[in-house]
Amino acid sequence: MAESRPELLDLARRVVGWARDGEQVEAYVSSAREVEVRAYEGEVESLSSADSAGAGIRVVTGNRQGFAYAGSLDEAVLEETLAEARDNAAFATPDEHVGLAQPDGVEAAALELWRDGLAGVSSARKVELALELERRVRAADPRVRGVRVAEYADAQVEAAVASTAGIAVSSRRTACNLAAMALAEERGETQTGYGLSVGRDLADLDVERAAVDAVERATRLLGSRKAPSARVTVVLDPRVTATLLSILGGTLSGEAVLKGRSLFADRLGEQVGVPALTLVEDPTDPRAYRASTHDGEGLACRRNVLLADGVLQGFLWDSYSARRAGSASTGSALRGGFKGTPHVGCRALALPPGPHSPQEVLALVGQGLFVQAVSGVHSGVNPISGDFSVGAEGLMVRGGELAEPVREVTIASTLQRMLQRVVAVADDLEFLPSSAAGSTVAIADVSLGGT
């Protein structure tokens, strides 16, 4: 496991060099080194260390695409994988728009997403962080009865993509995080709260904040009950907003538009949201957790404005969908590691900060429901029809302040209506381990389902 790897870009280029005449070949090669430490009751519950690497190969021949991957960087295996991808291409329906990304001259942002320091951190230090996190969660409040999760995790990821179209880029990044789930109990009732801290190396991590966040979120829900069904204004916690933006991002994919699966397909240039709403996708913002210099096809990532003052400005494209739509790639191809082919997706959505603090947003709303967490997003939000219905827990807002806790309720609306009912966006932009950053957002006219 310790031996050095062949340079990834060299390897990707070598695979591309095996292309036959008239054949387009793209090789995506990646490797990752990951460590995860879990603490439980003052002991290390587990310490996992992992090295993994692999390659995904696309072949385009006669307007048909084939793909194959292997969890190995062995050249003989990659030769077989290329042959398999070539064989697979024969079964696709010919499509004149199929093809690899063509270099478009857009310069990649100079982002430093790699920290040398992370590689030098000892396992002992990582263990200590996980133990300290657990200790602080337990010590923060007498009502903390247990810690379901207290973990430290990090990753050093390198990737390269090369193609016969002239793409040859590589990138690397580091990431680390602390996560805790506190269990608080009072009078036989249990509540949970999740806290986290993320960064690129240890200096970015804040153990106290992760611990306090987990504990506060659990304890403030103690004594919660169902609320009566009503039409309310909801104030979304930044994490909930990030979840909502990620779903919204999916509806603005050019691929969804082309294939008749976007509720915004015919609405370019229209006022789809309130004028206070601007939505930007900017993977070149180094603060974004999924910031990246290049997209999954090797084109430069770039800043894309999706909504400006509530008006729909455009969609996101990868090279295939752009070619089909007669548009240009927005550098928005994502890859789920070496096992997947590129598809359109978001990395770094954010709402530019509004003029109010979160407290001012609560005051502005007066009466409503502050939503701390939602559940059932995958089952309850239909990004094609726009129907939105999720489980929620949080605190009632009364007189502009947080009041009694609420659990086991649902909140429902449609994505279309929610954009038109945004009351305020706060100034507390927070970068989260997600494809979107979050901020406190108030949305009116939402159905609360309870008793």
Added chain:
Amino acid sequence: MIEEAVVRRVLGAALLTGGDFAELFVEDRRGVSAALDDGRVEQVSSGRDRGAGVRVVVGDTTGFAHTAELSESGLRQAAEAAAAAARGGGGGVREVALTRRPVRSRPAAVPPETVAKAGKVELLARADDAARGAGGAIRQVTVGYSDSRRRILVANSDGVLAEDDQVRTRFSVSCVAAGDTGLQTGYQTAALTVGFELFDRVEVEDLARRAARRALTKLSARPAPSGVVPVVVASGSGGMMIHEACGHGLEADLVKKASSVYAGRVGDQVASPLVTMVDDGTLGDDWGTFAVDDEGRPTGRNVLINDGVLTDYMWDLLRARKEGRESSGNGRRESYQHLPMVRMTNTYLVNGTEDPDEIVRQTPHGIYVAQLGGGQVNTATGDFVFGMTEAYLIEHGRVTEPLRDANLIGNGPDVLRHIDAVGNDFSTIPGTCGKDGQSVPVGCGQPTLRVTQMTVGGTAGG
């Protein structure tokens, strides 16, 4: 997959730093998938992934390392890394004697690798035609085919040596229909732990028409109500509700961390006497069926709740060792890159005696859920949600108007107590279960049942 002598030496290396327990898990996975979208076969993909994970346990600490290098030196390095992570007290050479377990999953009648890719791709177009033929309002169709063959070897310092060969095949269709009210969706999946013989049992055209009909029906759907109502859940996908409402809370790892509302409740009446709940990794060819779990333990049929009384939890090896009992065959992992934990296999509620139509007739007002689309639970509080992807109003004992998608929310123990009717029409469906970032195939099932009160999260007045 790996010679027995090599396995013994790798386990020996893992125990060198004084581990109480060591395990080697080797996996070789191959698969083919094909997708049709927008009328075109977009792509056929194939993949191969293999490697090994080594786990060493010292006291309450587990060290784990994995490698894609299956040579003896690669395996030994992983073993040493896992042993270093667990750092036992005393060292010393220990010999491990292995006993091979004879149990294996039923071989596929038609192994997927023996079927030409053209034969797999042809299914996609047939489903696309059938779905589009179901109505002019069908605007988009996505069809997916995938097969996988997963060979595993598990050996541990208790002397276990087990191997399995698990073949799975899946076919799914999703449709988008367009109408005056916007876009609506419908999907249908067939997935079994079998080879290409899946298509002797499942007609892809039929599957496609069912997905299309669901999207078309919803074009005239009205917003779901909001508030507390009686809910009748149709046979099959309602198993998802059992999985979320109760299954996760009976996983011993969560129970032992006091993260479950069912902790300390064995012997208690936790559900309506109509409820008998089982987790069964041997159930037919279901999606969660396999012979040997990822810790080398044969799967079995485990009764969790009997006539409403909690009888047992589900166990993996580590949790069971601590309690001085046997694993229940529920130790699973997504791949060799993951540590095993307690997971469900096929989890279901057994048949009752009532006629499902009669259950609806005896419900004056409520919601009839024909298909569920997944869910989520907080095991510590028991609160769970699941999505309705095909649902109707029940008015005067009759299923009437279709409803738009919405979530239902409930509390597991509450819902189990409020089941007041169980039908005799048991069936199962395939699903994917996620826990702590790992996904595994599971099955779930139930007969038609009624819950007297659940909260539905629609936008219309209750």
